[in-house]
Amino acid sequence: MWKGKKIKVITEIKGIKVQTNNTLKKKKMKNLTKLTFTIVAFMLLFTACSKDDDDNSLTKDKKLASLVSPPNDQAEQSVINYQYDDQERLIEIAQENPYLVFFTFTYMPDGRVEKIKALTDLQSQLYTDYTFFYENESKIPNRMRYSGAVPTYTTDVVNIDNTLFWNNGNADEFVLEGVNAAENTFQSLVIDNTTYTLHFTNQLKNGLATQGALNIPLAMTKDYTGLLVYFGLQLNSHPITRLETSGGGLNNWQYETDAASYITKLGGIEYRYQ
Structure with missing residues (x-):
């Protein structure tokens, strides 16, 4: 001062x-x-x-601004930016050099997620739009519409004992287990008969603490786990520490942090905040 x-x-x-x-x-x-x-x-x-x-x-709370990976023999430095609107809601996750958008987010006036545009084909850079519908003031979608790179198709999202069931236009079935609407959290995701169990921590900070409205809708997008693992993205309001699959697969995230418990590094990936 x-x-x-x-x-x-x-x-x-x-x-x-x-x-x-x-x-x-x-x-x-x-x-x-x-x-x-x-x-x-x-x-x-x-x-x-x-x-x-x-x-x-x-x-003071910080917002995640970018993930920076150092250059290597195969690629130049990679920068993935997190963009926010004037209400500090996450609206885009995109890579620089070459420019490539992973996700864009659109919200309803009350803050619930209305649409997610997600990269679903990396080679052809095709995107699928996921539009969510809700009953009354529920935070959990009761319908979802696919469009964009796939034929337009609307599916019901059935909630039975905090487990969500839905399918896509190819009749593939999906399940989201352990859903907690009050906390915007879930425990596991079932895709193609494989169960993905995710472990999160509230002891560390990733700069997305205020983005909890995205947690459940993002998990309902087709390539959520692939982008999470392949690009090392942060896609939840709490940092992920472990991902297990029913087939025996295991991914661990080991972070470096600062004095305020904000993540500063994951392997060679540097976290920057605003």
Whole structure:
């Protein structure tokens, strides 16, 4: 708050008739006392402001801005950017050089997710649009429409004991288990008879803590787990630490963090915040 400023104190006494040495000494002592009090008060204020600045840097929420991978023999430096709207909602995840959009997000006025446009064919750069419909004020979709790179198809999303069931236009069945609408969380996803069990932590921060509305709709997109693993994306409001498959597959995420528990690195991938 006050850093980098030098204070020059100038004492100027005009129009004072000095009658005796004692009077002059008393005036000097009085002025010195005032000056000392002012300096002490200023130092206390400076210390308090500095402490507040330090505390705020550790406690204020940050937004994930980008994931930066170092260059290697096969590729140049990779940068994946996270973009937000003026309400600080995530609206796009895209790679630089070459520019490639992974996801774009559209919201309803009340903040629920209306549509996700997701990359579903990396080679041909084809996208599928997932449009979500809700009953009343529910956070859980009760219908979903596929369009874009696939024939338009609308499916019901059936919720039985916090397990969601739906299918696509090819009659492939999907299951999302352990859904908690209040917390915007889930436990596992079943695709093509393979169960993917995801483990998250609330002890670390990834800069997406306020994006919980995306957790369940994102998990309902076709290539959610593939993009999560292949590109090392952060796609949930809490960081993922482990992904297990019913076929014996296992992926672990081991992070480096700062003093405020924000992730700074995952392997060679650097996390940057705003």
